[in-house]
Amino acid sequence: MTKFxxxxxxxxxxxxxxASGMMLSGCDAFDSQLSIGSGLRSFLENANGLTYRAQRLxxxxxxxxxxxxxADIRQPQRPNGVTSxxxxxxxxxxxxxxxxxxxxxxxxxxxPLSLTxxxxxxxxxxxxxxxxxxxxxxxxxxxxTGTPLSLLLDQAVVKPQARYVMFHCLDTxxxxxxxxxxxxxxxxxxxxxxxxxxxxxxxxxKPLPVENGAPLRVRVExxxxxxxxxxxxxxxxxxxxxxxxxxxxxxxxxxxxxxYGGI
Amino acid sequence: xxxxxxxxxxxxxxxxxxxxRPLIYRQSRWTRLTHWLWxxxxxxxxxxxxxxxxxxxxxxxxxxxxxxxxxxxxxxxxENTSAGPRGFTEIFGHRFDTTGVLGxxxxxxxxxxxxxxxWATIPSYYDLGTAxxxxxxxxxxxxxxxxxxxxxxxxxxxxxxxxxxxxxDLKRLPQDIxxxxxxxxxxxxxxxxxxxxxxxxxxxVLLPLMIITGLAMSPSMNSVLPFLNELLGGRQTARTIHFTxxxxxxxxxxxxxxxxxxxxxxxxxxxxxTGWYRTDPTAHDDKTSEA
Numbered sequence: 259m260t261k262f263x264x265x266x267x268x269x270x271x272x273x274x275x276x277a278s279g280m281m282l283s284g285c286d287a288f289d290s291q292l293s294i295g296s297g298l299r300s301f302l303e304n305a306n307g308l309t310y311r312a313q314r315l316x317x318x319x320x321x322x323x324x325x326x327x328x329a330d331i332r333q334p335q336r337p338n339g340v341t342s343x344x345x346x347x348x349x350x351x352x353x354x355x356x357x358x359x360x361x362x363x364x365x366x367x368x369x370p371l372s373l374t375x376x377x378x379x380x381x382x383x384x385x386x387x388x389x390x391x392x393x394x395x396x397x398x399x400x401x402x403t404g405t406p407l408s409l410l411l412d413q414a415v416v417k418p419q420a421r422y423v424m425f426h427c428l429d430t431x432x433x434x435x436x437x438x439x440x441x442x443x444x445x446x447x448x449x450x451x452x453x454x455x456x457x458x459x460x461x462x463x464k465p466l467p468v469e470n471g472a473p474l475r476v477r478v479e480x481x482x483x484x485x486x487x488x489x490x491x492x493x494x495x496x497x498x499x500x501x502x503x504x505x506x507x508x509x510x511x512x513x514x515x516x517x518y519g520g521i
Numbered sequence: 522x523x524x525x526x527x528x529x530x531x532x533x534x535x536x537x538x539x540x541x542r543p544l545i546y547r548q549s550r551w552t553r554l555t556h557w558l559w560x561x562x563x564x565x566x567x568x569x570x571x572x573x574x575x576x577x578x579x580x581x582x583x584x585x586x587x588x589x590x591x592x593x594x595x596x597x598x599x600e601n602t603s604a605g606p607r608g609f610t611e612i613f614g615h616r617f618d619t620t621g622v623l624g625x626x627x628x629x630x631x632x633x634x635x636x637x638x639x640w641a642t643i644p645s646y647y648d649l650g651t652a653x654x655x656x657x658x659x660x661x662x663x664x665x666x667x668x669x670x671x672x673x674x675x676x677x678x679x680x681x682x683x684x685x686x687x688x689x690d691l692k693r694l695p696q697d698i699x700x701x702x703x704x705x706x707x708x709x710x711x712x713x714x715x716x717x718x719x720x721x722x723x724x725x726v727l728l729p730l731m732i733i734t735g736l737a738m739s740p741s742m743n744s745v746l747p748f749l750n751e752l753l754g755g756r757q758t759a760r761t762i763h764f765t766x767x768x769x770x771x772x773x774x775x776x777x778x779x780x781x782x783x784x785x786x787x788x789x790x791x792x793x794x795t796g797w798y799r800t801d802p803t804a805h806d807d808k809t810s811e812a
Contacts (some may be wrong), residue, residue, distance in 0.1 A: 286639070286640075289645055289646065292655075302658040305657050315746050317742070321744035323740060324743055333587070333591060393576070393649065394575055395573065395574070396586035398588065399584060414676050472647050478745050480741040480743075514654070515650040516650075519740075520740060520741030520742070521657065521740075
């Protein structure tokens with residue numbers, strides 16, 4: 259049996275040349291390795307967990323997102339994603355100016371709630387001028403008014419085993435063989451109880467327009483736009499992602515986006 | 522062996538090793554290891570970064586993106602013309618037709634509207650979510666590598682010995698520029714002035730600036746370091762700087778490769794893989810490097 263030997267120098271040279279060749283072979287070389295669930299992608303996704311933990315460690319529970327002044331509001335809030343839901347339920351509610359709309363708070367809570375728009379607006383509110391950062395790369399500054407989510411959670415009394423807040427929306431974002439997929443997403447209880455996390459019904463001093471999520475949308479100011487669902491009708495306290503869509507914690511997460519959209 | 526040969530011109534690669542052209546151990550294992558980790562992570566960060574850019578192929582100045590007002594300084598897009606769809610790139614109001622590369626590209630007959638072409642992005646098809654996974658994975662590798670390099674190079678003296686600029690460097694700068702222009706290279710243990718400027722600029726200016734502007738774009742990091750964006754001129758300016766530094770790094774890469782090819786690729790590659798570098802014949806010079 260011949261002894262296979264390779265010097266360290268030869269190995270390093272070959273390894274470097276191999277790596278360079280791989281790089282030069284074209285970028286579609288990686289495509290097949292990158293679909294959701296593939297080994298390489300799952301390995302790379304470990305970094306998302308590291309990023310999340312680093313941000314949590316540094317930002318803590320209550321560090322506030324920067325707030326701006328009236329002078330920084332220079333344009334209407336740019337709408338994105340679904341801007342005019344085509345769902346019959348939504349259109350019916352809209353036709354009636356959301357008089358029949360209710361916000362449900364359910365799941366792992368002691369006292370489930372069902373609130374009208376008026377009841378929500380009679381609760382203490384918070385108004386903040388913040389910058390909306392879309393995952394695509396653009397930013398837009400606007401003034402948001404809404405009910406702090408923490409007040410609703412206190413009122414509903416969250417059970418100890420609850421870990422996430424799941425948002426259920428009225429708008430169809432996608433269609434699949436099993437039917438329409440309505441937008442959904444989750445945040446953890448730290449972000450849910452953050453002082454700037456509000457359920458907004460007002461934008462730039464006016465009622466929230468349809469394209470921006472009327473009657474109610476989420477603002478999670480330390481994360482990107484896809485973490486702030488629009489057309490909200492139900493908040494469900496859950497203990498995991500098992501029953502959340504495809505199991506990754508949200509509609510965009512099921513399509514490959516990171517669950518913690520902090521960067 | 523430690524003195525600098527100044528009078529000799531470079532001998533081409535492939536010249537048999539002789540005692541006059543001694544092999545010296547030039548690059549420590551830390552320098553070599555971090556060099557290749559950077560090469561790999563910058564490659565993936567560039568191509569995933571271009572994919573991320575394609576999601577919004579525009580750059581702005583200020584805190585936000587102007588939709589109701591104008592603060593766009595760069596835009597890559599596609600438009601319908603009488604000659605069919607064309608790709609364009611608009612920089613500071615000047616519009617260029619970049620069909621085939623920027624704005625409108627793809628296989629003949631199957632072109633699509635996209636900022637950077639598919640050969641320049643990972644994945645090759647439009648997929649922002651996956652590009653972000655790759656980008657942030659290698660952001661950790663790049664940043665960790667930079668920290669490891671910094672600590673190792675402070676301890677082993679690489680920064681002090683090889684990179685720190687000296688008065689001499691300033692004096693020989695004009696000659697150095699002339700030598701580079703003439704493609705006349707001195708193979709010595711020491712870096713020349715332009716090399717020090719290029720490597721120092723990348724390691725101490727461009728890469729840190731890349732990391733800082735990257736963090737400045739993060740809404741969660743903005744809650745920790747709110748002054749970052751104020752310092753940089755707003756989140757969209759930070760994004761524009763991030764993109765500009767990318768261009769500078771690509772420029773560095775191109776020159777880096779050209780210089781390696783011109784100075785003798787075998788010798789240069791060997792030194793960054795094995796550490797051993799063949800120097801010019803030793804000549805006693807009035808200027809001696811520190812022992």
